[in-house]
Amino acid sequence: MIKAVRGFKDVLPEDTVYWRYLEEEARTLFESFGFREIRIPVLEKLELFQRGIGSTTDIVEKEMYVFEDRNGELLALRPEATAGVARAFIENSLHMKDPVNKYYFFGPMFRHERPQAGRLRQFHQLNVEAYGVKSPSLDAEIMAMLHMLTQKLKIDDALHLEINHIGCPQCRPIYRDILINFLNNQKEKLCKDCKRRLEKNPLRVLDCKKEGCKNIASQAPQIIDYLCDQCKDYFDKTLDYLAVSEVPFVINPMIVRGLDYYTGVVFELTTDELGAQNAVAAGGRYDNLMKELGGPDIPGVGFAIGVERTVALMKKRYTLEEETPLFFFAVMGEEAKRVALPLALKLRQEGVKCEMEHSDKSLKSQMRKANKLKVRFTVIVGEDEVRKGVLTVRDMEEKKQFEIQAQISELLKLAEAAR
Ligand SMILES: [Zn+2]
Numbered sequence: 482m483i484k485a486v487r488g489f490k491d492v493l494p495e496d497t498v499y500w501r502y503l504e505e506e507a508r509t510l511f512e513s514f515g516f517r518e519i520r521i522p523v524l525e526k527l528e529l530f531q532r533g534i535g536s537t538t539d540i541v542e543k544e545m546y547v548f549e550d551r552n553g554e555l556l557a558l559r560p561e562a563t564a565g566v567a568r569a570f571i572e573n574s575l576h577m578k579d580p581v582n583k584y585y586f587f588g589p590m591f592r593h594e595r596p597q598a599g600r601l602r603q604f605h606q607l608n609v610e611a612y613g614v615k616s617p618s619l620d621a622e623i624m625a626m627l628h629m630l631t632q633k634l635k636i637d638d639a640l641h642l643e644i645n646h647i648g649c650p651q652c653r654p655i656y657r658d659i660l661i662n663f664l665n666n667q668k669e670k671l672c673k674d675c676k677r678r679l680e681k682n683p684l685r686v687l688d689c690k691k692e693g694c695k696n697i698a699s700q701a702p703q704i705i706d707y708l709c710d711q712c713k714d715y716f717d718k719t720l721d722y723l724a725v726s727e728v729p730f731v732i733n734p735m736i737v738r739g740l741d742y743y744t745g746v747v748f749e750l751t752t753d754e755l756g757a758q759n760a761v762a763a764g765g766r767y768d769n770l771m772k773e774l775g776g777p778d779i780p781g782v783g784f785a786i787g788v789e790r791t792v793a794l795m796k797k798r799y800t801l802e803e804e805t806p807l808f809f810f811a812v813m814g815e816e817a818k819r820v821a822l823p824l825a826l827k828l829r830q831e832g833v834k835c836e837m838e839h840s841d842k843s844l845k846s847q848m849r850k851a852n853k854l855k856v857r858f859t860v861i862v863g864e865d866e867v868r869k870g871v872l873t874v875r876d877m878e879e880k881k882q883f884e885i886q887a888q889i890s891e892l893l894k895l896a897e898a899a900r
């Protein structure tokens with residue numbers, strides 16, 4: 482028995498109904514905001530992520546699926562979408578072609594994380610990216626869109642929008658030095674990972690999940706107090722736009738995001754309902770990413786929503802079921818199949834969902850199947866019906882049985898009445 486790779490999971494039909502609902506709601510909403518769909522490869526050159534996400538981040542250092550292909554080229558399965566979308570943007574000169582550079586994107590991401598902690602190695606995201614403008618009103622609009630999606634999915638009661646500002650190339654280095662200084666005095670109390678992060682990526686210490694580090698982080702100097710005038714003004718305006726848009730939020734100075742490309746406003750959508758995995762969506766500004774990747778100096782903002790976590794919240798709140806077929810054709814014998822098959826095909830052509838039995842089981846067993854399928858009408862076709870040119874229809878809801886002519890128009894009348 483060959484099993485799936487550890488951390489990789491099948492999504493079965495009883496779950497895909499939630500996935501599809503989420504995707505359809507997201508698609509409709511994002512497009513109403515002017516976002517357009519982009520699709521990018523799952524595989525990129527390793528260098529893209531090293532330069533885009535940062536070679537000292539946990540993702541790039543420890544979690545990527547990296548391998549050499551048959552030509553000796555170093556490749557990686559994408560661990561997130563933003564670097565790839567930025568690459569596509571530069572490569573296709575989208576800033577020259579499109580008047581509005583707003584894209585959304587659905588797809589799987591890959592990280593070699595610990596499955597024992599309930600983490601998946603292939604997980605899925607909905608991504609949104611807007612390039613070309615740096616403006617507090619755009620940032621607020623994007624967060625409002627995220628909030629609106631959670632309202633449409635009826636999970637907004639489970640979520641908090643937490644927001645922070647992590648400075649710019651002028652003010653962040655000053656804060657960074659102050660933070661390193663503070664953390665150095667507490668170094669012995671930090672966990673192993675944070676000791677390592679201290680020099681390379683000290684902001685990461687602030688969102689370490691270990692108790693000891695959390696304690697230290699809670700007393701650490703906060704970036705908000707060290708923002709330059711420009712950053713402070715930008716942050717204030719963003720918060721004001723959120724307030725007038727009636728998007729609820731809290732400021733959390735501990736939100737720093739783990740990727741190097743973030744600058745300025747960052748945010749997370751968190752929940753208390755999923756244990757340690759509390760971030761359902763996350764995003765922020767990445768104004769230097771394009772330039773880092775050798776492209777034009779174009780700012781960007783966006784977010785990613787975790788599909789598995791969002792679906793978990795949806796399932797806690799409501800049940801979605803697949804559409805049941807309207808008709809089930811119970812057929813006895815080959816002549817009956819010759820009558821039923823073209824009728825079933827025509828129904829589907831008209832968009833009516835139906836199911837036809839192909840095994841040669843007894844009528845009793847076919848009726849059991851019709852019950853299990855929860856169809857409205859079972860259409861029985863046996864020798865008698867074939868001879869008389871009729872169909873016996875059992876209305877499973879009204880619990881009555883009648884005959885109709887074996888014609889598609891008769892079946893469509895029933896379908897119409899059942900709508
Ligand atoms: Zn600044």
Ligand SMILES: [Zn+2]
Nearest residue numbers: 672675689694
């Ligand atoms: Zn730590």
